[in-house]
Amino acid sequence: MSNRPQPIEYQEASPEVRAVFDEIKAHRKISAVTNFWKYLANDPALLGRTWATQKAVLAPGALELVVKEMIYLAVSITNGCDYGIACHTALAKKAGMTDAMFGELVAVVGMANQTNRFADAFRLPIDPEFDL
Amino acid sequence: MSNRPQPIEYQEASPEVRAVFDEIKAHRKISAVTNFWKYLANDPALLGRTWATQKAVLAPGALELVVKEMIYLAVSITNGCDYGIACHTALAKKAGMTDAMFGELVAVVGMANQTNRFADAFRLPIDPEFDL
Amino acid sequence: MSNRPQPIEYQEASPEVRAVFDEIKAHRKISAVTNFWKYLANDPALLGRTWATQKAVLAPGALELVVKEMIYLAVSITNGCDYGIACHTALAKKAGMTDAMFGELVAVVGMANQTNRFADAFRLPIDPEFDL
Amino acid sequence: MSNRPQPIEYQEASPEVRAVFDEIKAHRKISAVTNFWKYLANDPALLGRTWATQKAVLAPGALELVVKEMIYLAVSITNGCDYGIACHTALAKKAGMTDAMFGELVAVVGMANQTNRFADAFRLPIDPEFDL
Amino acid sequence: MSNRPQPIEYQEASPEVRAVFDEIKAHRKISAVTNFWKYLANDPALLGRTWATQKAVLAPGALELVVKEMIYLAVSITNGCDYGIACHTALAKKAGMTDAMFGELVAVVGMANQTNRFADAFRLPIDPEFDL
Amino acid sequence: MSNRPQPIEYQEASPEVRAVFDEIKAHRKISAVTNFWKYLANDPALLGRTWATQKAVLAPGALELVVKEMIYLAVSITNGCDYGIACHTALAKKAGMTDAMFGELVAVVGMANQTNRFADAFRLPIDPEFDL
Numbered sequence: 001m002s003n004r005p006q007p008i009e010y011q012e013a014s015p016e017v018r019a020v021f022d023e024i025k026a027h028r029k030i031s032a033v034t035n036f037w038k039y040l041a042n043d044p045a046l047l048g049r050t051w052a053t054q055k056a057v058l059a060p061g062a063l064e065l066v067v068k069e070m071i072y073l074a075v076s077i078t079n080g081c082d083y084g085i086a087c088h089t090a091l092a093k094k095a096g097m098t099d100a101m102f103g104e105l106v107a108v109v110g111m112a113n114q115t116n117r118f119a120d121a122f123r124l125p126i127d128p129e130f131d132l
Numbered sequence: 133m134s135n136r137p138q139p140i141e142y143q144e145a146s147p148e149v150r151a152v153f154d155e156i157k158a159h160r161k162i163s164a165v166t167n168f169w170k171y172l173a174n175d176p177a178l179l180g181r182t183w184a185t186q187k188a189v190l191a192p193g194a195l196e197l198v199v200k201e202m203i204y205l206a207v208s209i210t211n212g213c214d215y216g217i218a219c220h221t222a223l224a225k226k227a228g229m230t231d232a233m234f235g236e237l238v239a240v241v242g243m244a245n246q247t248n249r250f251a252d253a254f255r256l257p258i259d260p261e262f263d264l
Numbered sequence: 265m266s267n268r269p270q271p272i273e274y275q276e277a278s279p280e281v282r283a284v285f286d287e288i289k290a291h292r293k294i295s296a297v298t299n300f301w302k303y304l305a306n307d308p309a310l311l312g313r314t315w316a317t318q319k320a321v322l323a324p325g326a327l328e329l330v331v332k333e334m335i336y337l338a339v340s341i342t343n344g345c346d347y348g349i350a351c352h353t354a355l356a357k358k359a360g361m362t363d364a365m366f367g368e369l370v371a372v373v374g375m376a377n378q379t380n381r382f383a384d385a386f387r388l389p390i391d392p393e394f395d396l
Numbered sequence: 397m398s399n400r401p402q403p404i405e406y407q408e409a410s411p412e413v414r415a416v417f418d419e420i421k422a423h424r425k426i427s428a429v430t431n432f433w434k435y436l437a438n439d440p441a442l443l444g445r446t447w448a449t450q451k452a453v454l455a456p457g458a459l460e461l462v463v464k465e466m467i468y469l470a471v472s473i474t475n476g477c478d479y480g481i482a483c484h485t486a487l488a489k490k491a492g493m494t495d496a497m498f499g500e501l502v503a504v505v506g507m508a509n510q511t512n513r514f515a516d517a518f519r520l521p522i523d524p525e526f527d528l
Numbered sequence: 529m530s531n532r533p534q535p536i537e538y539q540e541a542s543p544e545v546r547a548v549f550d551e552i553k554a555h556r557k558i559s560a561v562t563n564f565w566k567y568l569a570n571d572p573a574l575l576g577r578t579w580a581t582q583k584a585v586l587a588p589g590a591l592e593l594v595v596k597e598m599i600y601l602a603v604s605i606t607n608g609c610d611y612g613i614a615c616h617t618a619l620a621k622k623a624g625m626t627d628a629m630f631g632e633l634v635a636v637v638g639m640a641n642q643t644n645r646f647a648d649a650f651r652l653p654i655d656p657e658f659d660l
Numbered sequence: 661m662s663n664r665p666q667p668i669e670y671q672e673a674s675p676e677v678r679a680v681f682d683e684i685k686a687h688r689k690i691s692a693v694t695n696f697w698k699y700l701a702n703d704p705a706l707l708g709r710t711w712a713t714q715k716a717v718l719a720p721g722a723l724e725l726v727v728k729e730m731i732y733l734a735v736s737i738t739n740g741c742d743y744g745i746a747c748h749t750a751l752a753k754k755a756g757m758t759d760a761m762f763g764e765l766v767a768v769v770g771m772a773n774q775t776n777r778f779a780d781a782f783r784l785p786i787d788p789e790f791d792l
Contacts, residue, residue: 036256118370268614388743
C-alpha cells in the first residue's frame, strides 16, 4: 500500500468506475477524464456521488455556466487550492470568461478577502437593514 | 480608551471623514452610511483608500454588478464572515440576485469547498491541459 | 452531560486545576482567570500544557510583548475567531498598542489577505531571490 | 543569512537539539527524524516544547492512535497543508488506517467543508437542543 | 423578499420537501428536522441532494459513526463554523463521544492547526518516505 | 489565450504599466520588479491600485516597517500562501528581522492558530472586560 494516492486508469478500472468515466466523457465531450476523477475512483461510491452532484450543480439554471465556474474559481482562490485554481480557470475560460473578466474577478476576490478581515477586526454589528 | 472599536457618527466626524461619507451616500443613493464605513472611519486614511478601491472594483466593466456581488458573497461565505454574508446577500439582491440564483450560488460554493478538499486529500497532480 | 461545554469555576476546581489558576493569576497580576482558562480546565492536562506553552511563547525575548500580541491579533483576525480578536485586542492594548497602531495593523492584515489571493490567483512562481 | 529556512542535521546539532532528536528516534523507533523536526531545530526551545506537546497529545488515552491520526489528517486537509497531508496520511496508515477508511475519511471531510458553508450561507440559528 | 434566509416549516412545505423531511425524521428517529434542513428546503433540489449524500457518507462502513462524527467536528472547529460545532458536538456525543474523548479531540485539532503553520512557515520539503 | 496567467515583462509593457514598474523600482531601490507585479500587470488598473495601497500601508507610521512586514508574514503563514511566505520572509529580514525574531514569530503564529481553535471548540463567551 503506497502512502501517496494513485490514479485509477481506465484500463484497470472496474465496470462500475468505467461507467462513470464514460458518462463524464460523453457529457463533457472529452476523450479522457482529468486527474480529479481518476483519483476519486479509488472510492467508487465517492466517485459516483461526486459526479452526480457536480452534474446537477453545474447544469443550466438560474445562473449561466460561466457565472457558476467563476464562483467556483473565486472559492478555490480563497481556499488557496492549487488544483481548483488551475482547473476552474481553464473551465471558466472554456465557458466564456475573458482575460478582462478574470482580472475583475481577481480584484473582487482580493477586495472581499480584505474587507472580510476589516469587518472581523472592527467587530461590526450587522446593520438592521441587512438582517430583515 | 475602549477595548471594543466604536463607530464614528456623521455629527462627530472630521471634515475629511465627512467628505468620504458624503461621497458614499451620493454614489450609493442612501441616506446614511452602513456600519462598515462608520468603523473604518477610526482610521481616516484607511477609510479613504478602501472607498476608492471599492468604487473602482465594483464599477461596471467586463462583469455586471450582480455577478461581482455574487463573487463577493461567495468569498464571504467561504471565509465564514457574518457581516460580509449579511451585507453582500442584501447588496447582491439589490443588484438583481433572485432566490433561485442565491440557491444555485450556495450549491456551487458548497461543492467547491468540498472538491477543493478532495483535490488536496488525493494530492492531485495538475493536468497538463490546465497548466499551459 | 450537557452538549455545550461549561466553565470550571475556582470553587469547584480540583487542586491540580487550582494550582494552574493560581499561577496564571500571580503571573498576570489579575484577580480571576478569563473564560479561556475556565473552559480549558475541563481537560486538566490540556490546561496545564497550554499555560506552560503560552507563558514560554509570550515571555520577553527577541520580540517585545506588544509585537507578539499584535501578531497574535493578526492571526485571530485572519481566522475570524471572535474570542481571539476580543481578547488579543485588549491584551495588545494593555501591552502598549495605541489606536493608531491598531489602525495600521488592520490595514496590513487586510492587504496581506488581499495580496495572498492575488498571488494564488495568478499562480506566481517564487522569485529566485526569495528562495535562496 | 539565507532567506529560506534550512534544516539542522544531527551532525551539526547542539547537544540540546541532539537530545530531543534522540528521544524522538527512540520513542518512534525510527533511525532519523523527519524534516519537521530538523527545521524546528532552528529554534531549540520551540523544538523541545513541540515534541513534549506532541508526545502528550498523541499518547494512548480515550482515543486510539489511529483515530487521533485521522483527526490530524482531517485538519491538515481542511487547511490545505501539503506537508501535513503527506505526513499524516503516512502516519495514519502506519497506525492502521486502510484505504477504505481513508476513502470514508475524505468523504466526511469534504461533506463537512460543504455543509459548514451551507450553515454560514443560510445564517442558521443554532437549534436549542444543541445549545443546552 | 427578505434579506435574511427564512426556514421552511413542515406545514408550509411542498410535498417534495415534506417527503425529504419525513425520511430524515424516520431515519434519525426524531420528531422534527433541525434548522439545517428547514433552511436548505428553500432550494428543494439542494435539500434532496444533500440529504442523499449525508445519509451515504455517514452510513456504517469502514469507520464507526462516532469516528465519522468526530472527524466532522474537527473540520467544523478548524473552519470556525458555529453551527457545525454546536450540531456535531451534540451528534458526536449521541454517537458515543465522552467528555474525555472530546478533550483529546480538541487537543489534536489544536496541535494540528499549530503544526500545519510550522510546516508552512519553515517551507518543509516533503520527506521521501511520505511521498512514495 | 493561455490557461495559465503569464507575466508582463518590462520590454512588452504599455507606458501605463512601465510607469508603475519604474516607480516601484525607484521606491524600493531594486533593478527589476518581482513576479507579483509582473503578473498583476495583466490588469493595469489592478496593478496601479495595488501599488498605491501597498505604498501607503507600508509607509513609516505608528508601526515600524519590520513590525508591518512581520504581521504581513504572520497572515501569509496562516493562509498557507507559499508566495507570500517566501516574499515576506525575505522582506522582513531586509527590514531587520533576525533568525531569533523569526523563531519567536513562528511560535506565536502557531500558538494563535492552536488557541483560536480551542476558543471555537469550547464556544467561549467573551469576557465582559474584553467587550467594553
